Amino acid sequence: MVEIRMRVNGVMEALDLEPRVSLLDALREHLGLTGTKKGCDQGACGACTVLVDGERINSCLALAVQYDGREITTIEGVGDGERAHPLQSAFVRHDGFQCGYCTSGQICSAIGMLAEHGSGAPSAVTEHLSADTIELSDAEIRERMSGNLCRCGAYNGIVGAIREAASGEAGRDVMEAVR
Amino acid sequence: MKAFSYVSATDVAAALRAISTEPNAKFLGGGTNLVDLMREEIEQPDTIIDITRLPLSGIEELPGGGVRIGAMVRNSHLAAHRLIRTRYPMLSQAVLTGASAQLRNMATVGGNLLQRTRCLYFYDGAAACNKREPGRGCDAIGGFTRNHAILGASEACVATHPSDMCVALAALDATVVAESVRGVRRIPMTEFHVLPGETPDIETTLAADELVTAVELPDLPVAATSAYRKVRDRASYAFALVSVAAALETSGGAVSAVRLALGGVAAKPWRAYQAEQVLLGAPATDETFERAADAELAPAVAQSQNAFKIELARRAIVATLRRLLTEGSAA
Numbered sequence: 014m015v016e017i018r019m020r021v022n023g024v025m026e027a028l029d030l031e032p033r034v035s036l037l038d039a040l041r042e043h044l045g046l047t048g049t050k051k052g053c054d055q056g057a058c059g060a061c062t063v064l065v066d067g068e069r070i071n072s073c074l075a076l077a078v079q080y081d082g083r084e085i086t087t088i089e090g091v092g093d094g095e096r097a098h099p100l101q102s103a104f105v106r107h108d109g110f111q112c113g114y115c116t117s118g119q120i121c122s123a124i125g126m127l128a129e130h131g132s133g134a135p136s137a138v139t140e141h142l143s144a145d146t147i148e149l150s151d152a153e154i155r156e157r158m159s160g161n162l163c164r165c166g167a168y169n170g171i172v173g174a175i176r177e178a179a180s181g182e183a184g185r186d187v188m189e190a191v192r
Numbered sequence: 193m194k195a196f197s198y199v200s201a202t203d204v205a206a207a208l209r210a211i212s213t214e215p216n217a218k219f220l221g222g223g224t225n226l227v228d229l230m231r232e233e234i235e236q237p238d239t240i241i242d243i244t245r246l247p248l249s250g251i252e253e254l255p256g257g258g259v260r261i262g263a264m265v266r267n268s269h270l271a272a273h274r275l276i277r278t279r280y281p282m283l284s285q286a287v288l289t290g291a292s293a294q295l296r297n298m299a300t301v302g303g304n305l306l307q308r309t310r311c312l313y314f315y316d317g318a319a320a321c322n323k324r325e326p327g328r329g330c331d332a333i334g335g336f337t338r339n340h341a342i343l344g345a346s347e348a349c350v351a352t353h354p355s356d357m358c359v360a361l362a363a364l365d366a367t368v369v370a371e372s373v374r375g376v377r378r379i380p381m382t383e384f385h386v387l388p389g390e391t392p393d394i395e396t397t398l399a400a401d402e403l404v405t406a407v408e409l410p411d412l413p414v415a416a417t418s419a420y421r422k423v424r425d426r427a428s429y430a431f432a433l434v435s436v437a438a439a440l441e442t443s444g445g446a447v448s449a450v451r452l453a454l455g456g457v458a459a460k461p462w463r464a465y466q467a468e469q470v471l472l473g474a475p476a477t478d479e480t481f482e483r484a485a486d487a488e489l490a491p492a493v494a495q496s497q498n499a500f501k502i503e504l505a506r507r508a509i510v511a512t513l514r515r516l517l518t519e520g521s522a523a
Contacts, residue, residue, distance in 0.1 A: 015198055032198035032240065035227075055228050062294055068268075071294045074227045078198055079220070079242055126293065134272040137288040137428065142277040143523045159428035160292020 017081035021046070022090025032078050037061045039077035040087055048088035048117045052162075059161035062118040062125070063087050069125025071160075088117035091124065100124060103174035111165035119161045123175050126157045130179075149179055193231045200242040204371060204405060207243050212373050212401045214239040219403060221264065221303035224295050229308065232315060234324060244300070248405055251275060257411030263302030263404045267357065268293065270301060280409060281523040282418035282437045286360035286455075289422040292429050302404040304357045305368065305384065306396065309459070310431055311351035312336065322348045323392040337495035339431060342502055344458040349392030350495055352456055353385060354431050359455035360420055361407060362463045363437040369406040370398055377402070385460030392459070414439045414449035417521040421512045422455070423504060432456035434505045436512040442476045452513075454488075457505055464488045467509065476517055478510060485509040 014029050021044060028043055037054075040046045040063070052060030054073045061073040064086040092098035100120050103109070110116045130149055135142050138156040147153065154172050163171065199214075201207035211217050217239035220226055229235040248262035251273050259275050270276060271287035291299065313319040313332040320329035332340060332350050340350040358381070366381040385396055398404065409415075418439035424430040435455035441448050450471045452464040467484035474480040485506040492502045 032196060033193045033230075055231070056224055056295055059292065059294060068297045069294050070298045071224075071292075074222075074224050074295075074298065076198075076220070076223060076227060076240075076242075078200075079223065079244060081200075122294065125297075129268070129272075129293065132272070134268070135277065135284065135288065136293075137285065139288075141523070142281050142284050143274075156428050157293055160294045 015078045015081075017078055019077075019080055019082070020084045022086060028077070030077050032076060034077050035073055036063070036075035036077045036080055036085070037072035040072065040085070046087050046089050049121075050114055050117060052115070052118075057162075058115070058118075059122060060115050060118040062122040062161065064121055064125055067125070067128055069122050086121070086124075088121060091120060098124075100174065100178045103178040104171070107170040107174035107177065108167065109170040109174040110163070110167050115161060115163045115165075119158070119163070119171055122158060122161045123178075126154075126175075127179055130157065149176070151176065154179075194233060194236045196230075196237055197239050198242065199239060200245055202245055204246055204248070204403065207241055207246060207403055208371060208373050208401070210239075210241045211403065214241070217241055219243045219302075221300035222266070222295075222298035224291070224299045225303065225307040232317070234315065234317070243302075243403070248302075254408065254411075259409045261301055261407045261409070263300060263406055265301045267291070267296040267299045267301065267304060270357075271296065278416070278523050280360070280364060280412070280415045280418065281521050282415065282420045282439060283357070283360040283364065283409075285420035285522050286356040286422075286435075286437060289420065289432075289435075290356040301357070301407055304355055305361075305404055305407070306398070307355055308395070309351035310354045311340065314351060323351060323388075323395075326391070326393050332495075334496055337497045339433065339456070340495050340498055341458050342492040342494055342498060342505070343454075343462055343489075344387040344460070345493065345495075346388045346390065346392070348390055349388035349459065351388070351392065351459055353458065353460050355461065356420065356422060356432065356435060356455060358385070358461040359435055359453050360437045361409075362461035363418075363439065363451040363453035364412060364415055365410055365451070367408045367410075368398075368404055369408060370402040371405050372399060372402040376405075378408075381407075381461075382463045388459050395459070412439075412451070414441045414451060416523065417441055417516060418451070419512060419516055419522045421508055421515075423508055434501055434508050436505075436508045438509075438512045438516060440476070440513055440516040442517065445475055447471045447474055447476050447480070452484075452488075452509070454505060454509070457492075457501065464509070466490075471513075478514060481510040481513045482506070484513075
């Protein structure tokens with residue numbers, strides 16, 4: 014067993030884990046944070062996406078022991094208590110889901126994505142890699158979110174929600190929230 | 193997943209000591225391939241040496257004009273780095289076409305070099321696979337071979353190397369820096385991966401106790417005009433059917449410098465030396481590009497379901513060079 018400490022959604026947690034426990038299972042089974050979903054358990058679907066020190070990763074392929082001392086944010090840590098995060102509200106307005114199983118991963122992923130875009134990181138569809146600012150077009154959103162599958166096919170709503178949340182007043186709230 | 197003991201190394205010397213003393217130990221980087229393979233019990237290490245805390249996460253300019261990339265640099269950080277985006281755009285593009293953003297945030301440069309094939313027969317414990325169990329046979333041959341090799345395959349194995357990053361590194365004449373308790377070794381990228389022959393279980397020239405500590409890119413002006421083009425079954429988040437990493441410089445209408453490598457076609461990133469030989473000094477025209485592609489693909493052999501890849505590779509080479517010529521670099 015290995016003792017680790019992680020700050021999860023702002024709370025310091027101490028865990029005594031077998032090294033083969035994934036970060037996903039540590040969150041769900043050991044800390045009771047079942048908002049993060051297990052889809053494929055092999056890094057293909059993105060349902061398990063969480064933020065580590067603000068960066069999105071697939072928690073199913075992460076051994077929890079590797080994340081000793083890190084800061085983890087799950088869907089339970091998104092938003093402010095009963096007040097939804099602007100991205101969550103936008104997903105509701107745009108029907109960005111049907112069954113909802115992929116949604117927590119989609120939202121954590123979108124938060125990480127907006128931070129990456131905000132830092133100037135390019136994507137595979139970025140035309141000029143050396144550009145200082147990259148417009149967040151629908152094509153950019155789709156490419157940057159391609160690691161999150163939705164079997165209900167709510168992609169148009171998901172893209173619409175992210176587009177809205179990333180622009181205008183809501184966008185400023187989102188950018189504040191991801192900072 | 194089989195149980196294993198876990199060690200976290202905080203400096204390179206400790207990691208090298210651990211790998212040379214622990215039996216059946218493996219280094220663990222981002223885990224995006226190894227953890228998956230352990231869960232499938234294709235990999236069954238007794239000890240995992242976590243190397244993600246090693247101080248190998250820097251990207252810095254070398255005195256001679258090249259760039260040194262630490263082995264623990266995350267794929268996403270590599271792709272987004274200014275030096276890479278402006279001087280070696282094909283490398284940024286290659287990394288960005290690989291996997292998903294989440295995986296690129298986890299995956300390390302060293303781990304990307306050492307990822308294993310995505311051949312479905314290698315992953316399927318019920319199938320015969322010489323890479324997984326030497327001497328057992330190969331169920332891929334005569335099976336579903338859409339994603340399999342057309343160059344450098346053998347009767348023992350027709351798997352392809354899945355990396356995009358490595359294709360760009362092969363084109364860029366990168367060098368892999370490896371360390372062990374015996375010292376430091378520098379391995380040209382084009383000699384890092386090996387073709388299957390009779391021993392497809394041997395995939396690289398890295399020794400079992402060696403640790404990749406860095407990848408070095410040479411000063412290569414032609415790389416500023418470069419691009420990576422990936423052809424796949426989905427628009428995003430899929431392995432390559434065929435990919436092309438190309439850098440092209442012309443002078444007076446003739447090719448004055450060129451680098452070319454192919455992905456998705458062989459068990460290693462395929463540096464297209466034959467094509468480069470045809471291209472260098474020749475007029476920069478479609479006719480030359482076609483001749484170069486034909487020269488490289490002359491020895492290509494299709495499997496039962498992937499004959500289309502030979503023509504696809506030919507067209508992808510020509511289209512990538514043509515676009516570099518007419519539109520310039522992705523930077």
